[in-house]
Amino acid sequence: xxxxxxxxxxxxxxxxxxxxxxxxxxxxxxxxxxxxxxxxxxxxxxxxxxxxxxxxxxxxxxxxxxxxxxxxxxxxxxxxxxxxxxxxxxxxxxxxxxxxxxxxxxxxxxxxxxxxxxxxxxxxxxxxxxxxxxxxxxxxxxxxxxxxxxxxxxxxxxxxxxxxxxxxxxxxxxxxxxxxxxxxxxxxxxxxxxxxxxxxxxxxxxxxxxxxxxxxxxxxxxxxxxxxxxxxxxxxxxxxxxxxxxxxxxxxxxxxxxxxxxxxxxxxxxxxxxxxxxxxxxx
Ligand code: HEC
Numbered sequence: 001x002x003x004x005x006x007x008x009x010x011x012x013x014x015x016x017x018x019x020x021x022x023x024x025x026x027x028x029x030x031x032x033x034x035x036x037x038x039x040x041x042x043x044x045x046x047x048x049x050x051x052x053x054x055x056x057x058x059x060x061x062x063x064x065x066x067x068x069x070x071x072x073x074x075x076x077x078x079x080x081x082x083x084x085x086x087x088x089x090x091x092x093x094x095x096x097x098x099x100x101x102x103x104x105x106x107x108x109x110x111x112x113x114x115x116x117x118x119x120x121x122x123x124x125x126x127x128x129x130x131x132x133x134x135x136x137x138x139x140x141x142x143x144x145x146x147x148x149x150x151x152x153x154x155x156x157x158x159x160x161x162x163x164x165x166x167x168x169x170x171x172x173x174x175x176x177x178x179x180x181x182x183x184x185x186x187x188x189x190x191x192x193x194x195x196x197x198x199x200x201x202x203x204x205x206x207x208x209x210x211x212x213x214x215x216x217x218x219x220x221x222x223x224x225x226x227x228x229x230x231x232x233x234x235x236x237x238x239x240x241x242x243x244x245x246x247x248x249x250x251x252x253x254x255x256x257x258x259x260x261x262x263x264x265x266x267x268x269x270x271x272x273x274x275x276x277x278x279x280x281x282x283x
Contacts, residue, residue: 037181043191045162045169048225052232055247058240059233064092066212067230070223073210074203075153076108078145080133083154084234087127091237099127108132146186148199157228157235164228166192171224174202 051060068089071081086103090096109122110132125132133152135141142149151159160166169192177189177196187197204220204227212218233239 038194038196041178041181041191041196042194043169043173045165045192048165048168050164050229050232052229052239055243058243059092059229061093062214063226063229064233065094066210066214066216066223067226067228067233068092069212070204070210070227071153071230072102074223075227076131077134078141078150078200079153081131081154081234082133082152083130085128085130086125088237092233096127103127103129106132108134111136146199150200153231153234155235157232164232167231168224168228170198171204171228172221174205 051057051063071079086099086106089099089102094102103125106125108125110125110129112121112123113119114121133141135144138149157163157167162169170190173190173192174188175191177183181189181196183189183197187199188201189196190198204223207217207219209220210218210223216222236242
């Protein structure tokens with residue numbers, strides 16, 4: 001009798017674990033198929049050649065100036081650059097007068113107050129101002145962008161996995177959605193963006209969209225590269241100095257190591273048995 005009971009209980013356990021296995025397997029299968037569209041199409045950015053790659057890489061100010069033009073003419077309508085001031089542009093070889101003109105002609109005014117009655121108003125930008133936000137607040141920004149918030153671009157290169165490679169790939173990666181990808185209304189297919197659909201309309205879509213004055217051909221790829229380099233600079237403006245200091249420190253450490261080695265030889269010179277003398281003694 002006891003045996004039969006044990007058998008029935010064992011059978012019960014077997015049935016329960018069988019059920020949960022079938023259940024779990026079903027969930028696994030169904031979630032796999034749900035995810036697989038993104039797994040199927042999501043692309044990872046290739047490593048690109050940048051003037052600033054590697055320990056000896058430095059910014060190319062000519063390129064940063066072109067990138068600034070791209071930002072001014074295409075991105076600044078939606079994105080702010082709140083941690084960068086107009087006068088910072090002097091660091092990429094704009095003259096003081098040029099910076100003053102850029103700030104003065106900036107299409108978006110900066111918030112201010114009326115000095116007479118303190119009422120809020122706006123005024124032209126000054127070199128000491130940071131790049132203003134094109135929208136008065138996040139609600140207005142969302143309202144104009146299909147409920148998506150265009151992020152501030154000052155630090156975006158540091159804030160995304162893949163850094164500059166990713167930003168470049170995102171800008172040139174737009175395309176037609178494959179038949180099995182459903183792109184929501186007001187969204188745009190981009191295989192580099194998580195979820196495959198981004199609210200930002202393709203910002204760079206035709207060669208020559210931005211006028212370059214240094215003779216470089218303004219292809220879509222070139223503009224994407226230049227604006228990415230510019231955003232790398234806004235995210236890490238002191239990179240050149242950091243690398244220069246790093247190299248100087250390494251040279252110093254190598255020199256100090258050599259010096260320490262000879263000092264050690266000198267200090268221990270008469271404490272260690274001299275090999276030559278030993279040989280002579282043996283002879
Ligand atoms: C018409 C408005 C508009 C313009 C112009 C625009 N963007 Fe955007 N951008 C957006 C919006 C909206 C988002 C948020 C997208 C989302 O979350 O789906 C965004 C997101 C981004 C992101 C973040 C992507 C991520 O991984 O989260 C980057 C980087 C970016 N934009 C760069 C640029 C650059 C560079 C330019 C200029 C070449 C530019 N954008 C021009 C509206 C714009």
